[in-house]
Amino acid sequence: MNDALHARARSSSAAADPAIELRQVRKVFGESVALDEISLDIERGEFFSLLGPSGCGKSTTLNLIGGFEAPSSGDVRIEGRSVAETPPYERPVNTVFQSYALFPHMTVAENVEFGLRMKGIARAERQAAASEMLRMVSLEGYETRRPAQLSGGQRQRVALARALVNHPSVLLLDEPLGALDLKLRKQMQIELTRLQRQVGITFVYVTHDQEEAMAMSDRIGVMNRGRLLQVGTPSEIYDRPTHRFVMEFIGAANSFEGRLERQADGIGAIDVDGVGRLRGLISGNIGERARAALLVRPEKVRLKFDGRPAGNGEIEGAISHVSRLGFITHYTVRLDGGQDVLSYRLADSTEGDAGALDEGRRVVLSWKEEDARIFRSDEES
């Protein structure tokens, strides 16, 4: 593809600087802090997702990069150049807005051509570019329609075409699939990742859907309450979360509260009332005997239906609920202390006697100590 070559040539020519750099960026609205000292590098050609709950500052971050808001302090750089003085219409980025923001009084073709028209590109040339871009997003033949005559998914693709046709250095996408139904969303996720590989443009993708971020991204930045907690590949974020919030926000986790007792090699143990002594990897700085929380993912919790707990981290309970979801089965185990623990098993698992794991059955739970993580429990985010 011509476009892909174009983009790749550019990204290799000046590969030294990241596509986007945020340097200790703060954004304050009146009294409230929307972004708190965000520092982040986004590499060229990367599919980077900003993930976090509603109101955590994802759109604000995009607005700072796009130039629709100015940072209260700190610096935003695009391809090595500070853009503090650059208005949005001079930045080499384009945006797919949360609401798409298609111009209702223009046709699909006029919408897509708008950016090229502003650059002063001749009519014939921009018509050709727009129709090629519309073909790329499978919308050929829709040129003369108005946005009001399109479905949600089609509008989304027009918004994408309208941004991509300008060959921006960076494409900002603010929950572009948020308004679509589940099936269309899955389909568009695949199309978007394919398109991103094809054009080689850096994507900064905002979502509050962790599955979407995991499925599409090269790297993810997890945000909460205006702070950037962790940046990493999907598997780093999932397997080695640095914050309790990250672990609980991305995938499910069982948690136990207690006081930390440090042991060798970064391993700690906490004593949980009525449960016993549980072990896991210590994350971050936690004082000896400080209150801590041990978290372990359900798929790491093993179930044994026979035998007694052997003492080193094994705990006992009775199955209180079973839901069979096809290839995977969710077991809820009520511990003798009253707490519920989730455990996921593949349905064809040969471990133990799967058929006998029914409600009321007494079982022993255990996990590898490196599969559980211990965080400060007073950590607020």
Added chain:
Amino acid sequence: MTAGRADIGVHAREQTSLWGLFPMVVVQLALFVVPIAIMFVYSFWTTQNYQVIREWTLANYLVFFESWTYPSVLFRTLWMSAVITIATLCFAYPFAYWIARYTQRWQKILLGAVVLSFWTSGLLRAYAWMALLGHGGIINKGLMQIGVIDEPLTFLLYNPFPVILVMTYFSLPFAAITIFASLEKMDWALVDAAADLGANPVRTFWFVTLPQTIPGVISAAILTFVPLMGMFFVPLLVGNPSSAMIAPLIANLMQAFQLGLGAAMSFIVAVVVMIIIVVAWRYIRLERP
């Protein structure tokens, strides 16, 4: 984007609750249709020695079109109204834009102040302007005091300029409120989108903001223009006495008991105004399907 669906909703509601319009129909009949009808009838009658002669004739219309005198008054009024309307829009739009975009906490107070100006007597404000613009008015006195001029400026009163100035000032609140309403409805993300796609503020206004608010601008233009066709005391107070407007002329005829001619003229004005409204209305309809 949801315009299509909203329209369907409006149509459905129109059909189900036609009876809800009943009071409005009564009011329209009483205040609009009946007076126009009476006027229409009178325009075919004549008067002699303060007596109405109830014989059907086109004499009044012939008198109007016979010479250039009366049509010229109508055209002057149309022309002045058009100029004032354009001047009003030129001031109202930036003002409305500023209120809609850049005032948050003050927005309600500012809008309140604008609405409040509807309630102050127009006559009073016209006299206030005369005090400002007159020979011994504040402007002339001030300018003479600081030595910019030696003699009072004469163009400040009794010519078209003060009429345009004062009528623009009178029309401003209506137009500003109307344009504000359409700016308020607009999706401001469109403005961001235009900037994102490389449009500087001027081009953003031209390609996005103005097209998006054009129905509001046209409504404001009608709301300004139509009452201007009836402007009465301002041209009498600050205008040139020899270049009359149509409404004072009609009032004169009526006072002189030329009821038929006055009614014919009124009816001609009403027809002209209605044609303008219909054309503008159709334009809005075409713009926003």
